[in-house]
Amino acid sequence: MTAPPQPRPPEPQADPAAAALHRDPAAGPTEGPSRVPAGGPLGGLHAPTLAEDGVLRPTHVEVNLDTLASNLRAIQARVGPGVGVMPVLKANAYGHGLVPVARRMEAEGAVALSVAYLEEGLMLRRAGLRCPVLVLGGVVGEQIPLFIQNDLQITASSVSKLNAVEDCARALGRRAQVHLKIDTGMERVGVHWYSAGPLLERSVQCQNIDVIGIYSHLANSDSADPTPTETQRARFLEALRFYEQRSLPTPLRHLANSGAILQHPDCALDLVRPGILLYGVRPDPSVPLTVPVRPALRWSSRVVYFKVVPAGAPVSYGSTWAPAQDTRVVTVPVGYGDGYFRSMSGNAQVLLGGARRPVVGRICMDQLMVDIDQSSAYNGDEVVLLGEDEAGNHITAEDLADWAGTIAYEVLTNINTRVPRVYSGEAP
Secondary structure (H helix, E strand, C coil): CCCCCCCCCCCCCCCHHHHHHCCCHHHCCCCCCCCCCCCCCCCCCCCCCCCCCCCCCCCEEEEEHHHHHHHHHHHHHHHCCCCEECCECHHHHHCCCHHHHHHHHHHCCCCCEEECCHHHHHHHHHCCCCCCEEECCCCCHHHHHHHHHCCCEEEECCHHHHHHHHHHHHHHCCCEEEEEEEECCCCCCCEEHHHCHHHHHHHHHCCCEEEEEEECCCCCCCCCCCHHHHHHHHHHHHHHHHHHHCCCCCCEEEEECHHHHHHCHHHCCCEECCCHHHHCCCCCCCCCCCCCCCCCEEEEEECCEEEEECCCCCECHHHCECCCCCEEEEEECCCHHHCCCHHHCCCCEEEECCEEEEEECCCCCCCEEEEEECCCCCCCCEEEEEEECCCCCEECHHHHHHHHCCCHHHHHHCCCCCCCEEEECCCC
């Protein structure tokens, strides 16, 4: 097995994990023909911020990059100085905006970034990100050249995939960077821990591959029962004995996701992979918040219409709700087409005028209605869908998840890309 490469030009107080994640300058050319799709700074994909005329859509998301940076530092403090932090930025950085978040994480010294798909990695490279990027998802053969040409780290989960990467790297005259994936109980991607020997043996033999890391994924780290996670950890360490038995250097080991960072500190090996925790949300409401992180996203809109609805007059599709007495109802320009789930109809609340107000009738694709009873509201008044209002009231991702019958992950990642993102803190 090729030893972990050395870092690019030395940086002050370089982290060993950061050094191993970077390509060795002597290992071969880092420049060459690129097949990244042509287009703008995001590779031709549209990431809306402001309307073309400079007027922000009333419904928008505000992301505080300083809060994300603070969360990263809190996670680093939790795992200690000898462990690298590799933020997970898949699914548009959990709805927060892939490229702006990646730029801030790189500036804050994250040793690497991880995404789910090749396309996400290409967007980061097209935007100028140069830090190591691991693609966590499975790979099909025709994608391999794009990984190698754009210095993206590949997850290799079988001998056949490893061979395909080796052959492609040899043909291109480049070195490929790989993380080996071990399945210890997720049954999704990866070779089973009890039959990992052939994959690890083949990885040692490859002449055109740098094995940067080896990892597994925890299925129950957010559970109150520690047994499944302890079992997976033991299985992972058992597979790693391959290196000890042959007196070989072990690649960077990573196992801990958000739940493990919070509940299982012994799973923090050489790297940790915070996902939803980076964004200030727990993987499950029952998990103790042992890291002082805060939500970084606020979703708001504005009142665009006010009317008095007579007693008994039904509101919205299906006529599922009508007031018992004359009441005041306002319309807000956001709906399930923006990711505000229709399944929250009859349950959801918003913050308006310093108080929680119920969303009434069925949520539409582009609009919803709010019962303000006998209080007052005016066109342009702010409506907070997720986050804090000026009075200090909160609606959390967990609240929306409870109303929708889902999880906070889905709430954040389903905020549609037609909802503009605006950023505070250091400019992305």
